[in-house]
Amino acid sequence: MKQMKCDAVVVGAGPAGSMTAKWAAMGGVDVIMIEKRQEIGSPIRCGEGISKAWLEEVGIEVDPKWIARDIKGAKLVSPSGFTYFVDEKNAGNEVGWVVDRVFFDKALARDAAKAGVKIMLKTAATGLIWKDGQIAGVKAISNGEEIEILADAVIGADGFESQIARWAGIDTSLKxxxxxxxxxxxxxxxxxxxxxxxxxxxxxxxxxxxxxxxxxxxxxxxxxxxxxxxxxxxxxxxxxxxxxxxxxxxxxxxxxxxxxxxxxxVCAPLDSVSMDHLMLVGDAARQIDPITGGGISNSCVAGMFAGKALAKAKETNDYTMNVFQEYEDNWRDRLENKLWRNWMAKEKLVTLDDSILDTLIKSISEVGVEKLSVRNLLAIVKQTHPELVKEFEDLI
Incomplete structure (x- = not known):
């Protein structure tokens, strides 16, 4: 059987995988990124909307090729048609673009390749390699050929149905x-x-x-x-x-x-998405906004943190939780409170009937918000209908 060796193998070439691979490679990590499909970015499984606020931080250079539409804002519409308009006046860089994911995802993978990442298409992981009780790489089928990719770290960026998580024994099951x-x-x-x-x-x-x-x-x-x-x-x-x-x-x-x-x-954050020699990122780590179902920005930010943790692991020759805990700490400091708040808001939102939703959107449109966020919208709900947010008002 053919064997390959690297410092880290990233399973999945979506935004989470490409961002992790790029930041790791920029830190000197030898990275192989595998993708089971024959084309990165296709088929599209997303509404394709993103904001502008986070792109510079994670090192994404804006390219008109992947911008399908420059958006002025958003409309929240109640069941009876009450509408609240959001634009740059109250959302700033949270207003953004509708992108073409085929070009967007390829651009992120191209950036990873420029950083030194080896990309392998039509390569599907089939299992983890274990050595002395520790994860030591992945088994895969690449263009019909069974291969082994030996690595000090495995990154599960394999989406909603993540097999890497299941094989590693990390519970990502959903209610x-x-x-x-x-x-x-x-x-x-x-x-x-x-x-x-x-x-x-x-x-x-x-x-x-x-x-x-x-x-x-x-x-x-x-x-x-x-x-x-x-x-x-x-x-x-x-x-x-x-x-x-x-x-x-x-x-x-x-x-x-x-x-x-x-x-x-659309779940609450998981207790852990890492272990010795393995990290989960993006959809695989359930880092999705429970209110919107959007995950591109969270995946890219978490991917950056994961890539930086891999660079530190390479530098110290330690791919255990001694180093990977830094990834857990960083993504949680950045995202966890928001994910918890939005999950609790989602839990309440699904119980509201159309008449209450009409009242809420009407109230928001009348009061308005200085800066758009789920937190600020909930603050208005707290003012107008405090009983609806009583269970989690300390998070508002």
Missing amino acids: ANDILTCFQYRLTNIEYDHDYCEFVLGSAAPGGYVWVFPKTEDTANVGLGILTPLIKNSGDPKAYLDKFIAETPGLQNGQPLESVAGAVS
Whole structure:
């Protein structure tokens, strides 16, 4: 069997994997990044919206090639149509772009390659290699050939269905109430407000929301996520989306260019995503925003921290939790409180009926916020309907 050796093997070439690999390689780590698909960035399993605020920090240079639409802001829409507009005045760099993930993900992988990362496509991990009770690499099938990649560290950046986590014995299992089942069209021949990303709350998507993310003046990603326990039949997400499109002026004549289905974790932060010789990053580590289901920015920030931890491990020749605890500390300091707050808000949000959601969006639009964030929106809810946030008011 063919064997390869490196300091670290990254499983998965999405944003989390590429960012981890790049920052590790910049720190002198010999990195191999494997991707089971034949093309990085495809198929798309995302609404493709990002903010601008975090890009410079993680070293992503803006490239017009991956910007599909420069967005003025967002619209939060209640079930009856009450609308709260968010723009740069109250969101700043949190307003951003709808990107083309095919080009965006490739750009991140290109940056990793420039830093010295070896990329292997059509290479699927099939198991972990263990030596003397410690993780020592991954087994894989690369273009039909069984191989072993020996490494001091394995990075699981293999997404929602992470096998690396399961093989390592890290419990990333999810309760049904912490999973959104999603369905999305790329819809063309539509008439809509293409300067804003739109989020529609309420019974149009039980336990979740409908999104309309502009791609061009007559084309958008139109999708929804439904909380899994509220799905009665497997075809419900598509049926709900078809109903929403049929009942929404401007979308009714839309035609699909592509469709995609998938699941998104909307859980509280995990107790641990690391162990000796292994770290999980991004979707695999459940570092997804429980309110929005968005994970690109969190994945990239966590990936940067993981890459820096790998560089320190290389420098000290210590790939155990003595060093990897730094990754745990850094990503938690940055993300954990927000993830907990947004998870608790999500838990409350899914219990609200359409009439209460109407009242809340109307209240927010009347009061307004100086700077948009889930925390600030909850602060307004606390002012107007304190009973709805009583369980977690100390986090607001």
